[in-house]
Amino acid sequence: xxIESLIFYGVPIYLIVMGILVILTTKNLFKMxxxxxxxxxxxxxxxxxxxxxxxxxAPIYSRYPEVxxxxxxxxxxxxxxxAIVIGIAFLGLGLALVIRIKEKxxxxxxxxxxxxxx
Amino acid sequence: MIxxxxxxxxLIAFGFFILSALSAYFPFGENVLTGVARYxxxxxxxxxxxxxxxxxxxxxxxxFDTLGEVTVLFLSVTALAFTxxxxxxxxxxxxxxxxxxxxGGRYLAPLIxxxxxxxxxxxxxxxxxxxxxxxxxxxxxxxxxxxxxNYRFKKFHITTTEVLAGTLYVLVGLLGLYYVKSFLGNFLxxxxxxxxxxxxxxPIIYILIGFKVGSEMTSALNNLKEGGDEH
Amino acid sequence: xxxxxxIIALLLLFAFLMPLLxxxxxxxxxxxxxxxxxxxxxxxxxxxxxxxxxxxxxxxxGFRPPFGINLxxxxxxxxxxxxxxxxxxxxxxxxxxxxQDYRFHILFLLNLLGASGIILTGDLFxxxxxxxxxxxxxxxxxxxxxxxxxxxxxxxxxxIGSIGASFYLLGVFILYKVTGTLxxxxxxxxxxxxxxxxxxxxxxxxxxxxxxxxxxxxLNTWAPDVYQxxxxxxxxxxxxxxxxxxxxxxxxxxxxxxxxxxxxKLLLVVGLLTFVVAEFNALAQKDLKRMLGYxxxxxxxxxxxxxxxxxxxxxxxxxFAATLLIVNHAIAKALLFANMDNMSENATIDIRSVNPFSxxxxxxxxxxVMGFPFTLGFWAKIEILGILLRTNLLxxxxxxxxxxxxxxxxxxxxxxxxxxxxxxCRRLNPLLAFSLVVFSIFLVYQGFYPIFxxxxxxxxLNALLNKAIYISIIAGGL
Numbered sequence: 001x002x003i004e005s006l007i008f009y010g011v012p013i014y015l016i017v018m019g020i021l022v023i024l025t026t027k028n029l030f031k032m033x034x035x036x037x038x039x040x041x042x043x044x045x046x047x048x049x050x051x052x053x054x055x056x057x058a059p060i061y062s063r064y065p066e067v068x069x070x071x072x073x074x075x076x077x078x079x080x081x082x083a084i085v086i087g088i089a090f091l092g093l094g095l096a097l098v099i100r101i102k103e104k105x106x107x108x109x110x111x112x113x114x115x116x117x118x
Numbered sequence: 119m120i121x122x123x124x125x126x127x128x129l130i131a132f133g134f135f136i137l138s139a140l141s142a143y144f145p146f147g148e149n150v151l152t153g154v155a156r157y158x159x160x161x162x163x164x165x166x167x168x169x170x171x172x173x174x175x176x177x178x179x180x181x182f183d184t185l186g187e188v189t190v191l192f193l194s195v196t197a198l199a200f201t202x203x204x205x206x207x208x209x210x211x212x213x214x215x216x217x218x219x220x221x222g223g224r225y226l227a228p229l230i231x232x233x234x235x236x237x238x239x240x241x242x243x244x245x246x247x248x249x250x251x252x253x254x255x256x257x258x259x260x261x262x263x264x265x266x267x268n269y270r271f272k273k274f275h276i277t278t279t280e281v282l283a284g285t286l287y288v289l290v291g292l293l294g295l296y297y298v299k300s301f302l303g304n305f306l307x308x309x310x311x312x313x314x315x316x317x318x319x320x321p322i323i324y325i326l327i328g329f330k331v332g333s334e335m336t337s338a339l340n341n342l343k344e345g346g347d348e349h
Numbered sequence: 350x351x352x353x354x355x356i357i358a359l360l361l362l363f364a365f366l367m368p369l370l371x372x373x374x375x376x377x378x379x380x381x382x383x384x385x386x387x388x389x390x391x392x393x394x395x396x397x398x399x400x401x402x403x404x405x406x407x408x409x410x411g412f413r414p415p416f417g418i419n420l421x422x423x424x425x426x427x428x429x430x431x432x433x434x435x436x437x438x439x440x441x442x443x444x445x446x447x448x449q450d451y452r453f454h455i456l457f458l459l460n461l462l463g464a465s466g467i468i469l470t471g472d473l474f475x476x477x478x479x480x481x482x483x484x485x486x487x488x489x490x491x492x493x494x495x496x497x498x499x500x501x502x503x504x505x506x507x508x509i510g511s512i513g514a515s516f517y518l519l520g521v522f523i524l525y526k527v528t529g530t531l532x533x534x535x536x537x538x539x540x541x542x543x544x545x546x547x548x549x550x551x552x553x554x555x556x557x558x559x560x561x562x563x564x565x566x567x568l569n570t571w572a573p574d575v576y577q578x579x580x581x582x583x584x585x586x587x588x589x590x591x592x593x594x595x596x597x598x599x600x601x602x603x604x605x606x607x608x609x610x611x612x613x614k615l616l617l618v619v620g621l622l623t624f625v626v627a628e629f630n631a632l633a634q635k636d637l638k639r640m641l642g643y644x645x646x647x648x649x650x651x652x653x654x655x656x657x658x659x660x661x662x663x664x665x666x667x668x669f670a671a672t673l674l675i676v677n678h679a680i681a682k683a684l685l686f687a688n689m690d691n692m693s694e695n696a697t698i699d700i701r702s703v704n705p706f707s708x709x710x711x712x713x714x715x716x717x718v719m720g721f722p723f724t725l726g727f728w729a730k731i732e733i734l735g736i737l738l739r740t741n742l743l744x745x746x747x748x749x750x751x752x753x754x755x756x757x758x759x760x761x762x763x764x765x766x767x768x769x770x771x772x773x774c775r776r777l778n779p780l781l782a783f784s785l786v787v788f789s790i791f792l793v794y795q796g797f798y799p800i801f802x803x804x805x806x807x808x809x810l811n812a813l814l815n816k817a818i819y820i821s822i823i824a825g826g827l
Contacts (some may be wrong), residue, residue, distance in 0.1 A: 005141035054147035089194030153529020197489030284365030302409030
């Protein structure tokens with residue numbers, strides 16, 4: 001495991017881990033959504049990092065028709081584009097639900113949401 | 119407290135495990151383009167005429183995914199409006215905008231819209247494309263919402279834009295089905311790479327996505343500010 | 350024959366047009382919502398009966414797989430497509446003709462789109478996108494009844510679901526890195542021989558995502574809350590549509606890509622745990638809907654258990670049992686949950702005043718779920734027990750018989766209460782009553798004479814098991 005892998009994979013993985021930790025330990029629903037957002041960012045960064053090629057540039061052939069520069073893998077970038085949008089979608093709906101919960105329960109504290117027993 | 123420390127330790131161990139697995143199998147930066155990626159980077163410009171390979175991948179090669187993604191966004195905004203219908207909301211208490219904010223916002227907003235349009239029009243030539251372009255446009259409307267007192271949207275206009283853009287996207291796909299026997303297939307000439315008018319249906323798709331995303335995010339922001347209503 | 354891509358294209362078109370339709374005429378959205386699943390059903394049945402036993406590849410974007418995304422249509426996918434859209438028609442007919450809010454119709458159609466997309470797709474990342482469409486629309490539907498229990502269930506579901514979805518994405522991406530492609534058949538081809546450790550890790554990640562949607566232990570804590578809190582029609586959707594599309598994906602991916610004894614063992618353990626825990630929980634419930642919810646979870650666990658037995662015996666009967674159980678459960682649970690509309694609000698298991706028609710419907714549904722003779726469920730349960738006997742897994746055999754008895758106990762408890770209660774005649778929604786009758790007749794008729802279901806099921810399973818043909822036809826090759 002070289003130092004570069006450590007940094008470029010370690011940081012997004014740390015984000016993912018922290019995001020999950022926030023979701024597991026906080027009692028505030030809104031903060032859980034924030035943790036979700038952090039986790040999403042971590043995963044997206046990790047995917048892009050996994051697609052990198054040393055010494056290669058973005059897959060845009062601005063000097064067409066000289067085509068054969070080394071370029072990075074375009075597929076992870078396309079996947080991440082979609083994943084980011086899907087992440088926003090989750091957050092939007094999550095926020096709407098939390099707003100409703102605040103209206104009904106008066107609080108966003110998870111401990112108070114024990115209407116349904118196991 | 120003990121529980122939090124325990125979770126932290128387990129998660130750190132888990133993260134470390136994944137880190138070592140990934141760096142062992144996929145050392146950073148040491149890749150060779152294989153598989154489909156190789157085809158996309160080598161033949162992408164010849165096939166479709168767009169010099170931004172990521173755009174070509176997103177709109178045509180994996181265009182079906184992008185259609186799904188647009189649907190997800192539409193779904194989320196609709197679900198947001200649906201969940202917030204009839205909410206008894208105290209109007210968001212934004213501070214009254216100052217003169218500087220109001221004037222600055224009024225001048226800045228059209229420029230931001232212009233920039234957003236530039237981003238999605240040039241999706242096949244420069245980084246960006248429909249999604250960032252649409253979000254930039256939504257930002258300008260957010261600016262207007264925040265800095266202009268009593269700024270209201272005509273919901274009908276936003277909804278119509280949304281509906282039109284989405285329907286046209288599906289129709290473009292169906293046209294592809296009709297002309298080249300493949301849903302969302304490219305049926306226009308690919309033109310000369312590097313020019314604005316090139317790359318077949320790619321700019322068209324990105325324009326439609328730009329409009330759709332812009333109007334959707336604006337409507338979502340509006341809903342969050344004012345609470346939902348019947349239509 | 351109609352191109353199956355139209356199933357997806359038309360669902361999208363109408364979903365996008367829905368706001369406009371809502372403005373044109375109040376009844377128009379409901380009409381569209383009824384027509385579309387019916388159309389899909391027609392297309393699916395047509396293909397099922399007329400298609401050859403070769404999977405059909407439908408490309409998109411103009412490029413053949415693996416460079417473009419493709420739909421993979423074979424009898425196994427068509428079978429599930431028929432099931433899912435039949436439930437869609439059931440829900441639309443019984444409930445949605447009354448619904449005025451056009452947004453609800455959008456959510457319903459997009460849910461159906463997600464389910465149909467998962468079933469039709471042949472590309473792994475595409476399955477992620479459609480899985481998300483399914484998931485997000487389910488979160489919204491779960492919270493559609495804006496009361497406390499439903500909202501609680503919905504937000505729990507959303508949080509667990511998004512974590513699962515993120516892991517699924519990571520798993521898909523790791524598979525891409527290993528094989529260089531995103532096409533399911535191509536990945537299956539490349540991973541056929543040796544599977545390195547990282548593939549197992551990717552598989553685990555993907556299973557995390559799938560376990561949430563298929564309500565398996567331990568990621569199913571959201572499900573009882575949603576089943577209890579949501580509207581009845583939403584409970585029908587969850588038990589008979591959403592979880593069934595997700596379990597299709599689980600089966601397909603496991604069989605094609607992760608065809609490995611370790612995976613099957615893991616699924617066996619998870620399925621068994623889900624089944625045992627859920628059924629005992631069901632026993633302890635007082636609220637009727639929550640009890641039915643736990644029963645649904647248990648059945649999903651049992652189906653996965655049956656499916657995983659394939660890993661031990663390599664005999665297609667395991668798949669047969671699992672899929673038959675799924676069909677039976679989808680129809681019977683739809684019957685049970687939809688019937689709750691005829692019962693009082695917050696019904697408990699000590700239900701007293703009942704309507705004779707709804708008691709009968711409940712009884713038929715319950716008998717089919719527990720596998721009473723002369724219902725469709727009987728054949729499914731017998732099949733599972735038969736496999737266990739034949740492979741000498743006697744501990745499992747006796748354990749599962751015990752749980753079947755537990756199931757029978759808590760269902761009969763309610764049935765006897767129903768038939769002892771004072772009869773009250775309530776006004777019933779005629780369309781709902783009609784749909785209930787159709788489903789109950791199907792369950793009993795197939796219980797006596799299951800040839801029809803069996804032959805269709807066999808056709809579907811032959812397609813699934815023919816892995817070599819699937820891979821060679823679809824993986825166009827680099």
